Amino acid sequence: MITVPKMSLADAKLILDASEARAVQIGVPMDVAVVDDGGNLLAFHRMDGAKLTSIEIAINKAFTAAGTRKGTHEYAPVGGPGGPAFGIHASHQGRFTIFGGGLPIQVEGHTVGGVGCSSGSPEQDREVAQAGIDALFRSLGHPSA
Amino acid sequence: MITVPKMSLADAKLILDASEARAVQIGVPMDVAVVDDGGNLLAFHRMDGAKLTSIEIAINKAFTAAGTRKGTHEYAPVGGPGGPAFGIHASHQGRFTIFGGGLPIQVEGHTVGGVGCSSGSPEQDREVAQAGIDALFRSLGHPSA
Amino acid sequence: MITVPKMSLADAKLILDASEARAVQIGVPMDVAVVDDGGNLLAFHRMDGAKLTSIEIAINKAFTAAGTRKGTHEYAPVGGPGGPAFGIHASHQGRFTIFGGGLPIQVEGHTVGGVGCSSGSPEQDREVAQAGIDALFRSLGHPSA
Amino acid sequence: MITVPKMSLADAKLILDASEARAVQIGVPMDVAVVDDGGNLLAFHRMDGAKLTSIEIAINKAFTAAGTRKGTHEYAPVGGPGGPAFGIHASHQGRFTIFGGGLPIQVEGHTVGGVGCSSGSPEQDREVAQAGIDALFRSLGHPSA
Numbered sequence A, B, C, D: 001m002i003t004v005p006k007m008s009l010a011d012a013k014l015i016l017d018a019s020e021a022r023a024v025q026i027g028v029p030m031d032v033a034v035v036d037d038g039g040n041l042l043a044f045h046r047m048d049g050a051k052l053t054s055i056e057i058a059i060n061k062a063f064t065a066a067g068t069r070k071g072t073h074e075y076a077p078v079g080g081p082g083g084p085a086f087g088i089h090a091s092h093q094g095r096f097t098i099f100g101g102g103l104p105i106q107v108e109g110h111t112v113g114g115v116g117c118s119s120g121s122p123e124q125d126r127e128v129a130q131a132g133i134d135a136l137f138r139s140l141g142h143p144s145a
Helices: A009-026 A053-068 A072-079 A088-094 A122-140 B009-026 B054-068 B072-079 B088-094 B122-140 C009-026 C053-068 C072-079 C088-094 C122-140 D009-026 D054-068 D072-079 D088-094 D122-140
Strands: A031-036 A041-046 A102-107 A110-118 B002-006 B031-036 B041-046 B102-107 B110-118 C031-036 C041-046 C102-107 C110-118 D002-006 D031-036 D041-046 D102-107 D110-118
Touching: A009 A031, A009 A041, A009 A110, A009 A122, A009 B041, A031 A053, A031 A122, A041 A053, A041 B009, A053 A072, A053 A102, A053 A110, A053 D054, A053 D088, A072 A088, A072 A122, A088 D088, A102 A122, A110 A122, B002 B110, B009 B031, B009 B041, B009 B110, B009 B122, B031 B054, B031 B122, B041 B054, B054 B072, B054 B102, B054 B110, B054 C053, B072 B088, B072 B122, B088 C053, B088 C088, B102 B122, B110 B122, C009 C031, C009 C041, C009 C110, C009 C122, C009 D041, C031 C053, C031 C122, C041 C053, C041 D009, C053 C072, C053 C102, C053 C110, C072 C088, C072 C122, C102 C122, C110 C122, D002 D110, D009 D031, D009 D041, D009 D110, D009 D122, D031 D054, D031 D122, D041 D054, D054 D072, D054 D102, D054 D110, D072 D088, D072 D122, D102 D122, D110 D122
Parallel strands: none
Antiparallel strands: A031 A041, A031 A110, A041 B041, A102 A110, B002 D002, B031 B041, B031 B110, B102 B110, C031 C041, C031 C110, C041 D041, C102 C110, D031 D041, D031 D110, D102 D110
């Protein structure tokens, strides 16, 4: 038996608040999802003006990041045409996401969850997800990832 | 073309806060979901200690209530064994929920969305959903439903 | 090789118009679907005020009626608790519908399709579906089914 | 709570009629779907001779356009091989459509729904969808999009 850190709803809300603040800054309302270490949804907010199709995409990005312990953008070259894992985007009934906007949340060497953002470009989505994780780290007194 | 009221994320957060406060009062941490008039997720919080399987159930309850414009508890006698719509619970790939805990949100004669709660008994789930809707109505200066 | 009658879009529209007129008469706006002899959607209208969840249910009823060549209400005793085909409502990913509101369209001994209605009681849904079929038969110079 | 415009079935029928007229003009019978602002089906017609597989594709195009507020053709370069969102076509169980023929319907700055057409080339499908939207705008006294 081991002991692991686990996110609370308060942690997830803190991430959502910071991601939403960044989304407002860059002028792109987003769907933002936070999942726990089991890949299961902890919290989700759809900002006014965010895309409807991005509800599921944001959740899928968070799920993929938590499950793979990688940013979803890292799978673009791996899972894209010609990549060594081409086709992986169709797994989990299409939930496995291979473009940017999903980031794992790693605390003390453990992946405690993932954040997924969607509605902007993959780069914008990733920036907004990172802002949420940065805020969590600040609250924990950790340096940014 | 007609004109209808539509919920904002602020409205959904207000509902979540009030539902969560009631869930704390009755000592049953819950999954709480708010969907819009199209049945699409607007906001979701899983309280610490809420059930994992209730993530989907809460979302489904909110979806069913928004789509049918009825409380999901109203479908228990209709869709249960011997009821006139037995079998309806299997529709929408099993998303159609026929036990309590999902309530429609009705403003000025329009169904603007639904709230779904899960983790307790159907009665507890319904009480917590109602607390969220009551808070929304108070914020709008409306009498409770 | 045999020769069979087949519905056109004009036939389907004629059914929809008559079903919608009846739905207006009884004051219950409905989702109305017409499928062809392959169970595939030919036409669908969601009347203003019809239920969102009934989109899929209306289509499923039409599909079930065309596929079984029976009214969906005939499956209530067969597929309900204690019936000889209990559980059949879960087949086709929950699309097989065992409560009223879906009727087969039978012309010259051939099942050419199905009509499915949803938003009211199973009896109301069935009445509205029948009104559509009656109108089709009148247009063909046939006596009502 | 905000106030938004919403399409009626009459609006959807007007779109279908105009799209069907254009499809007749170019000699390509089509499946035509109209969804509302929540991505939910409002009306669907399969013209005589339209493709069976295009039933679902037309509905998915309308869903994608309403949800993303973009024409589905705009996703071809973004979601195709080498594009920044490659893999997005697998989301929503494959419903997210990245080739032409789906267009959002935007009224007074709000996306009130989407039109999806299928059976021809992506360009033909898009032309037929646009003809439907143009007719809606004419009926509203708006300039074409």
